[in-house]
Amino acid sequence: MAGDKKSGCSAEYQLTEQVFRQIAAGETSTVEIEKTLSQGYLIEEHKNEHRGDSQLLCVVWSSENGKRARHLMRSAADSPQQLILWTYQPNRPQWSTPVKRAGQEEQTVNADLGSCYFCGGDLKSILAGNYDFRLDGELYVIKKVPATLCEQCGEKYLSAEVAKNLEESVAAGAFTGVIQAYVMEYKVKGD
Ligand SMILES: [Zn+2]
Numbered sequence: 001m002a003g004d005k006k007s008g009c010s011a012e013y014q015l016t017e018q019v020f021r022q023i024a025a026g027e028t029s030t031v032e033i034e035k036t037l038s039q040g041y042l043i044e045e046h047k048n049e050h051r052g053d054s055q056l057l058c059v060v061w062s063s064e065n066g067k068r069a070r071h072l073m074r075s076a077a078d079s080p081q082q083l084i085l086w087t088y089q090p091n092r093p094q095w096s097t098p099v100k101r102a103g104q105e106e107q108t109v110n111a112d113l114g115s116c117y118f119c120g121g122d123l124k125s126i127l128a129g130n131y132d133f134r135l136d137g138e139l140y141v142i143k144k145v146p147a148t149l150c151e152q153c154g155e156k157y158l159s160a161e162v163a164k165n166l167e168e169s170v171a172a173g174a175f176t177g178v179i180q181a182y183v184m185e186y187k188v189k190g191d
Contacts, residue, residue: 013037013074015084018154028070028087035059036072036087043099045076046120052077054085056119060098069098073119073153086119086153094121094152121152128156135170141179142166 015023015033022028040057047053053076060069071090075083096102101120116123131145145166148157158166 012080013082013084016086018086019084022087022154032070033072033084033087035061036070037074037082040070040072041099043071046073058090058099071098086155088119088152088154116150116153116155117157118155119150119153121150123148123150123157125149131156131166139181140170140175142169 013033019028019033023030036057036059039061040059042055043058044056045053046056054073055076057072057074058069059072060067062068069090070087072087073085075085077083090098093102115121126147126149128145128147128149129143131142131147133140133142145158146162148159150156
């Protein structure tokens, strides 16, 4: 499982909403994703009987600002198109180098909460500023939600207690305001 295997290349892929949010936020790009798919090395394989197996790829390249590294997790499921689950920049304390996880002694953040189910990253308690969800086609945002955040992939976890409270508040329609949002329609290129 060491970084000695080329991952193989294919521009055929789908990505999760979370990855799209990263692209929209400028944290990554389809160029970076395709670079990782074509040039990345397989550094870990994760087995999961519920979600299916996944593979962690790493690519390192030189930019004007020095060396950059990117990790990309993709589904290892046997399907025609690969699914990009999430991407992130490998940093301390989780990674001592782009391809090497830090030793146990360096992992000090909230060890009692365990690690991220999806990527194994460290978790920390936060108040989620904007916890959004959709219901009957409407977008709702709940603020100040006590959650656990994976510092690596950004996945958020809610306790059952918090989820039940939210469920009740939503059912009761206990919303306090409406915010404005900008809208854009996707345009097919060409034609
Ligand atoms: Zn994670």
